[in-house]
Amino acid sequence: MHETRKSIASVAKDLGINAGTLANWMQMDRLAREQDTDGELTESEREELVRLRRQRAEWAKERAELEMERDVLKRSVILWVKEATGR
Structure with missing residues (x-):
């Protein structure tokens, strides 16, 4: 671009x-x-831009939370496997 x-x-x-x-x-x-x-930009375009930027910020926050949850689950599975195999 x-x-x-x-x-x-x-x-x-x-x-x-x-x-x-x-x-x-x-x-x-x-x-x-x-x-x-x-x-x-027209008024409606400015409003849409503000809405999209807000939505993007919300999605970024949600993505970060999901990535954190995924990482915790990965670590939990690793610990569970180690415990189950006696390592």
Whole structure:
């Protein structure tokens, strides 16, 4: 992507979305910008951006919690196996 110098695939992975979806969004944005010469966001677009940023933050928090739970479960299984095998 031109602002970050990252590939679409890399940015999509960072965002946790499909690369094709991001490419479609970028194409839609490019077309919208060609039609809208001032480049200003409408009120509804600003509201949507705020909503999406809030949702992304919530998902990041949930992901971190799930990763922590996964790690605890992994450690529990390792301890259980060691105990069961007498190691």
